[in-house]
Amino acid sequence: MKLKRSLLVFIVLLVAVQAIVSASAYRSIDTVHTRIIFSEPDAVYAQIVASFADEVYEQLALFLENFEDRRVPVIISGNPAWANGYFTTFPSAIVLYTTSPDDRFIGSRTVDWLKSLYTHEMTHFLHLTKHVGPARLLRFLGPEVTSLSTVFMPGWWVEGISTYAESTFSAGGRGDSLPFGLTYQVPIAQDRMWSLGQGAYASALTPANRIYSTGYLLVDYLIETYQSHAFSEINRRFAAFPFFGMNPAFRKVTSHSATELFALAVQHNQTLAKEPENSMxxxxxxxxxxxxxxxxxxxxxxxxxxxxxxxxxxxxxxxxxxxxxxxxxxxxxxxxxxxxxxxxxAYLYADPTDARSLSDASVGYSDLYLLDLxxxxxxxxxxASRLVHPAISSDGKRAAASQINGxxxxxxxxxxxxxxxxxxxxxxxxxxxxxxxxxxxxxxxxxxxxxxxxxxxxxxxxxxxxxxxxxxxxxxxxxxxxxxxxxxxxxxxxxxxxxxxxxxxxxxxxxxxxxxxxxxxxxxxxxxxxxxxxxxxxxxxxxxxxxxxAAFAPALGAPDPYVLQDFPTSGYADALRLNLVLPFPFIDANHFQPGVWMHMTSLLKRHSLVGMAGWSLAANRMVADLTYQYAPGNFGLQLLAQLNQYNAVSQSYEQQLSLTIGVPLVYHVSPRSISRIDIQPSLSTIWSGSDGYLTGNLTLGSILQKQDRRSSDFFGGSYASLSLGLQAGMPFTIDTLYLYSYASLSAQLRLGSSSAMIRFNADVLDAFNTSVAANLPLFSFLPQKTGSTKFRLKSSLRLPLGLLDLPFLAGGWTGLGLELSAQGAWYLESGVIVGEGAWALQAKLTGQYVLGGPTFSFRPFVAYDYLVGLGSWLVTLGIDGTSLLNFYETV
The missing domain is CATH 2.120.10 (Neuraminidase)
Structure with a gap:
């Protein structure tokens, strides 16, 4: 009965929040194959895209042999002050920025930026959502089941076909751009070409667009030699069993492995003349x-x-x-x-706290600044302007610039x-x-x-x-x-x-x-x-x-016009939709139990609901962990529900509900630094049976970050942050009040002109009516003393060990770093400072691994902790800060 009430409370809160915030200033246009979503300032661009959307879709569907009957979500945003577009998953959609590239990175002969961008991103959609391999049989798991095969897909296979399509099915494109061609032609001519494996993932090394260059070079040669059906056939065979990479599928279709075909494509492009002799x-x-x-x-x-x-x-x-x-x-x-x-x-920056910002399209500006030499x-x-390409006269009296206009x-x-x-x-x-x-x-x-x-x-x-x-x-x-x-x-x-x-x-x-x-x-x-x-x-x-x-090529003729139509529009409500449901065995009291993992988001990604639900065989009860988030741009809201989570200390099953709101108070960007101040109130309750506890929390956080970041800064750049908080809690019986205050100061400074960093952390926690010994531990070691006021200090030397470029499986290792830390803790009791009785050392080696296709980045680590004075030690293996395996000895 109590479980039903818990679920009912969470559902009522979720429905209430959705009802309040699902109303949207966005509108939509439906064509035969697309649903175009836009805000009113971008209405004219939505009409333009709608005019060619179906024609391009049908060309690409035939080219990629994808004939799924669907309506593709196309989100148009004029918020950013830079050019880009995305194919996004969870849910699958394409996002188009109306701002065209001021550096003409897709070539000067690109006639229509929106059409070229749409062609590129729609190619991604039709390629990556195609039901091939196991995805054909697993559609019951949700519409995003096709994304599972992209985990093993190299970046050159993802971007190669879309770069080829933008150059074939629209005027211009990177395939018709000399600067883009030079990104692979020059390394070939200088005998410095990267390997196919290195072209599978993004790297800090030149060229930054390596996955595009690699992909276009190979896919263009593949289609020129074996026709377009070869791409679809290789894609089908790879998706059927993606665990051994692309080589087996390539060999079945072309009699060459992907590596061999890439070598042939490189040889085919050895056409660049020598550098001029009189140039140095x-x-x-x-x-x-x-x-x-x-x-x-x-x-x-x-x-x-x-x-x-x-x-x-x-x-x-x-x-x-x-x-x-x-x-x-x-x-x-x-x-x-x-x-x-x-x-x-001209300095380009984003304001992610603007109410108009989307997770995939932040509001952006480009302002002019004057530096006195x-x-x-x-x-x-x-x-708050949108100015690029500034010009100034030598005497400094006149200035001009280009202003973004769609x-x-x-x-x-x-x-x-x-x-x-x-x-x-x-x-x-x-x-x-x-x-x-x-x-x-x-x-x-x-x-x-x-x-x-x-x-x-x-x-x-x-x-x-x-x-x-x-x-x-x-x-x-x-x-x-x-x-x-x-x-x-x-x-x-x-x-x-x-x-x-x-x-x-x-x-x-x-x-x-x-x-x-x-x-x-x-x-x-x-x-x-x-x-x-x-x-x-x-x-x-x-x-x-x-x-x-001088003699210049004649002008291109006027492009064939597409017929602009006046498509009817309708209101759009940005509501949750199911993406994926997967079997997910969970651990309950050291027992694996059956369950499912669920992922839901809205198309504008302002709403998300992610969680796990299952059945505990040991306790014969349902368990769940659900998190709803609402992020409209200028604040964030999170609603959490945990049902029947096992507490090993009390040996009981607990229910928890919490509501947290994050609001930015100050956000300022300059060419030198970024500063931000946020306030975050929260309210939560946790109970087991008739016993329960209410908690209110208020946190004020600030950060100042220098704008001197480098690719070699494995541990980030210089910054300083301060967090202050108050927490009040009481049991349901209202017979005791617990009050906590806490503060945390963190700073990271660059050592000289290197990418090595020294980091300092100071934390203090004070409580009324209770001990705080279990808080602020020395790494993962148990506390040695007790008290109601506790201090913890930590200093770290963070040493990047270099940028890596090592292909591995479906991606590559791109960095490595070593962190050496020392940590100590003290208590204040009756005006006397008492040490923890030991202090701790840690050596932590972290690598960075990038998956090529989904461009996900992971940081696996191994850490060795040692408690000086007691001789206890702990070895931890983990990823992205989360411990997976522990080996320890306590004394």
């Missing part, structure tokens, strides 16, 4: 990217990033040696512009004193990017993108435009004014100069390894190119440049 490295190739510098009043200033040093503004000497000015996390060289004594940069002071120029970019002038914006140019289906100003700000050069073509355009002081080059299907980039007033620009492989007096456009230099930006500094042409280590700087003497008339 300005900076030596090293892991990471080094971008084009600009001349300030005192030095050459540029931007560089590497796994070991992080991202920073750097200063160059004449020999190309770098000196870090300040750590700075930017997108790339297009995010900053240099004046005589200032640097104007003399004082190193940073001043914010705009607030999938396109307008050109605006920026008043750096007030932050006000004034429109310079806006065109239908046109983006203005990569702008620059001449020395006195009288001329503004920019690249205009329209339907897969680019043009070089210059605006005068009155904002009158003049097209200098184009439209052309060549990918024009990075117009930059020279000291003599001429204009340099590139087309990804050559650098050109436009001469104002003659109106001539001349080709100066070509590098088959790529030219992404170029500038003349003194007697050298310095330019960005590509190496197997990443983006690198090269230089060539001005005297060695050519002087040939």
């Amino acid at each position: 490295y300005f900076t030596p190739p090293q892991q990471g990217n080094t971008y084009l510098p600009a001349q300030s009043e005192a030095a050459m200033i540029g931007y560089a990033s590497s796994p070991s040093k992080g991202s920073a503004l750097v200063r160059y000497d004449q020999n190309g040696r770098q000196e870090q000015i300040i750590p700075l996390s930017l997108v790339d060289h297009s995010s900053l512009a240099v004046a005589k004594d200032k640097v104007l940069f 003399d004082t190193m002071d940073i001043r914010q120029c705009t607030s 999938p396109f970019y307008d050109l605006v002038e920026v008043d750096l004193a007030s932050g006000t914006l004034r429109l310079i140019a806006q065109g239908e289906a046109t983006s203005y990017l990569e702008s620059s100003l001449n020395a006195d700000g009288s001329l503004l050069a920019t690249i205009a993108l329209h339907q897969g073509n680019t043009s070089l355009v210059v605006f005068d002081r009155l904002n009158n435009p003049k097209i200098l080059v184009g439209p052309t299907s060549a990918a024009l980039h990075m117009p930059l004014f020279t000291e003599d007033g001429s204009l340099l620009f590139v087309d990804e492989s050559s650098v050109y100069r436009y001469e104002w007096e003659s109106g001539r456009c001349l080709r100066l230099f070509t590098d088959p390894y790529g030219i992404f930006a170029a500038r003349i500094i003194k007697e050298d042409l310095i330019y960005e190119s590509y190496s197997s280590e990443g983006v690198v700087l090269k230089h060539v003497p001005v005297s060695a440049l050519d002087d040939e008339p």
